[in-house]
Amino acid sequence: MPHTRTEHWDVVVEATEPWWRVDLRELWRYRDLIALLIRRDLLAIYKQTVLGPVWQILQPLLTAVVFAVVFGFVGRVHASDVPPVLFYLAAVIPWMFFANVINRTSQTLVWNAALMTKVYFPRVVAPIATTLSTMVGFLLQVVVFIVIAFILHLNGAFTWAGQDHFQWFPLLLLLMTLLAFGTGILVAGLTARYRDLGFLVGFSVQLLMYASPVIFPLSMVPPGSTLDVLIRLNPMTGPIEGFRAVLLGSSFDPTLLVHSSFVTVGVLVIGLVVFQRVQRSFADVI
Amino acid sequence: MSNPRNVIEATDLSKRYRLGVTDHAQLVDGFKAFFKGGEGRGELAPVSEGQRSGRDFWALRGVTFSVQEGEVVGVIGRNGAGKSTLLKLLSRITKPTTGRIRMRGRSASLLEVGTGFHPELTGAENIRLNGAIMGMRRSEIAAKFDEIIAFSGIEHHIDTPIKRYSTGMKVRLGFAVAAHLDPAPRPPPGSLDQGALQHRHEGEIGFRCGGAP
Numbered sequence: 469m470p471h472t473r474t475e476h477w478d479v480v481v482e483a484t485e486p487w488w489r490v491d492l493r494e495l496w497r498y499r500d501l502i503a504l505l506i507r508r509d510l511l512a513i514y515k516q517t518v519l520g521p522v523w524q525i526l527q528p529l530l531t532a533v534v535f536a537v538v539f540g541f542v543g544r545v546h547a548s549d550v551p552p553v554l555f556y557l558a559a560v561i562p563w564m565f566f567a568n569v570i571n572r573t574s575q576t577l578v579w580n581a582a583l584m585t586k587v588y589f590p591r592v593v594a595p596i597a598t599t600l601s602t603m604v605g606f607l608l609q610v611v612v613f614i615v616i617a618f619i620l621h622l623n624g625a626f627t628w629a630g631q632d633h634f635q636w637f638p639l640l641l642l643l644m645t646l647l648a649f650g651t652g653i654l655v656a657g658l659t660a661r662y663r664d665l666g667f668l669v670g671f672s673v674q675l676l677m678y679a680s681p682v683i684f685p686l687s688m689v690p691p692g693s694t695l696d697v698l699i700r701l702n703p704m705t706g707p708i709e710g711f712r713a714v715l716l717g718s719s720f721d722p723t724l725l726v727h728s729s730f731v732t733v734g735v736l737v738i739g740l741v742v743f744q745r746v747q748r749s750f751a752d753v754i
Numbered sequence: 755m756s757n758p759r760n761v762i763e764a765t766d767l768s769k770r771y772r773l774g775v776t777d778h779a780q781l782v783d784g785f786k787a788f789f790k791g792g793e794g795r796g797e798l799a800p801v802s803e804g805q806r807s808g809r810d811f812w813a814l815r816g817v818t819f820s821v822q823e824g825e826v827v828g829v830i831g832r833n834g835a836g837k838s839t840l841l842k843l844l845s846r847i848t849k850p851t852t853g854r855i856r857m858r859g860r861s862a863s864l865l866e867v868g869t870g871f872h873p874e875l876t877g878a879e880n881i882r883l884n885g886a887i888m889g890m891r892r893s894e895i896a897a898k899f900d901e902i903i904a905f906s907g908i909e910h911h912i913d914t915p916i917k918r919y920s921t922g923m924k925v926r927l928g929f930a931v932a933a934h935l936d937p938a939p940r941p942p943p944g945s946l947d948q949g950a951l952q953h954r955h956e957g958e959i960g961f962r963c964g965g966a967p
Contacts, residue, residue, distance in 0.1 A: 477857060483849065504882055583870045586870075
């Protein structure tokens with residue numbers, strides 16, 4: 469009797485596979501690993517610290533205080549009647565999230581090298597877990613911000629400006645996350661073999677902050693000036709302005725997000741393609 | 755009737771590695787390959803044999819074999835014969851330069867016990883993490899959790915970060931997780947340099963690559 473069973477194989481490995489194949493079903497099967505890697509990140513960071521997760525709050529808070537002193541009081545930059553610390557904190561929190569996600573995801577392959585060379589899992593699992601564990605810290609910071617703002621409000625030091633932009637929060641978070649994730653995996657893919665770019669990235673992200681409305685509101689920049697053009701080219705300008713508006717109730721121009729959306733989609737697609745292309749032989753070059 | 759069917763089929767498998775350190779010469783080669791439409795970054799481009807053979811190393815070349823359901827296969831060879839490379843290809847840690855692998859069922863590889871152990875996490879936390887890394891579902895780990903701890907014989911230290919463990923305790927914990935994997939590769943006997951790939955579909959099929967002890 470001839471062998472008539474239909475050929476079904478669960479796993480097929482070819483020497484060359486199309487770069488666009490992102491196996492979402494496989495990724496879904498690995499959701500437990502993603503959850504556990506997030507847990508590992510969150511548990512491991514603050515082991516042997518006394519303050520633990522409080523550091524999540526102290527970092528942006530101290531940065532905002534420094535900005536408030538340097539730019540707010542000395543440089544007379546800060547605008548309006550919002551307390552300077554609150555004004556800076558509202559932008560420092562999302563900016564730090566953005567910078568941390570880029571820095572961490574771009575290093576994720578090197579950090580997890582011991583894992584990648586010993587066992588198979590979809591490589592994109594590692595940067596996804598890193599991004600989500602960073603997001604947990606971000607959400608915690610937003611909650612603390614609201615608490616601080618409420619306390620200042622009770623003291624009469626801060627008055628809610630009254631504009632309600634809460635509906636933008638999910639979109640702002642999504643844009644910012646995907647932009648940082650896309651940039652991170654792009655860099656991770658490019659630095660798997662040559663690590664030079666890694667040095668450039670951390671530094672560039674730091675510089676990019678000065679071409680964003682973190683330190684001064686967009687309304688203070690003279691329209692049409694070089695700075696204005698640079699700031700409007702920065703895809704993080706829209707999300708930063710948006711988060712500040714959401715958190716302080718100030719005014720916000722949603723059309724700023726159009727440019728951000730295009731850049732985000734572009735960077736994400738390029739990042740995924742490069743990462744996909746490199747991922748199958750990471751273990752050889754890492 | 756039930757014909758024993760193939761659960762692993764490897765056809766014309768080859769793996770080429772590049773010798774030497776990563777430097778700008780490789781970057782130049784990489785760019786050339788990239789613009790020639792080769793495989794590009796991250797892997798070697800198919801450049802003509804004579805041009806490269808001096809700096810290339812073929813760990814495997816033209817390997818074809820199949821493993822049937824229920825078979826246990828051992829691969830024996832000297833150091834550098836390509837046993838571990840074969841195992842890495844079968845476990846998808848790296849991709850072949852040429853050829854194709856087809857597999858049925860689920861496979862778990864064990865190149866090293868305790869893969870992904872995090873020194874700051876406790877024994878219990880590492881059991882969950884290690885199990886997930888080896889491809890176990892969370893529910894499977896939970897079901898076998900007590901068994902794994904009992905097997906490891908370190909109940910009293912299970913809530914201690916494993917950086918405080920002795921080498922022996924870490925190995926025991928790693929073995930305990932590996933022994934409860936489904937499909938369960940038997941931890942390689944003796945030397946830890948050995949690797950094992952266990953493949954299971956309905957029956958039990960083992961594929962092992964063992965290094966010289």
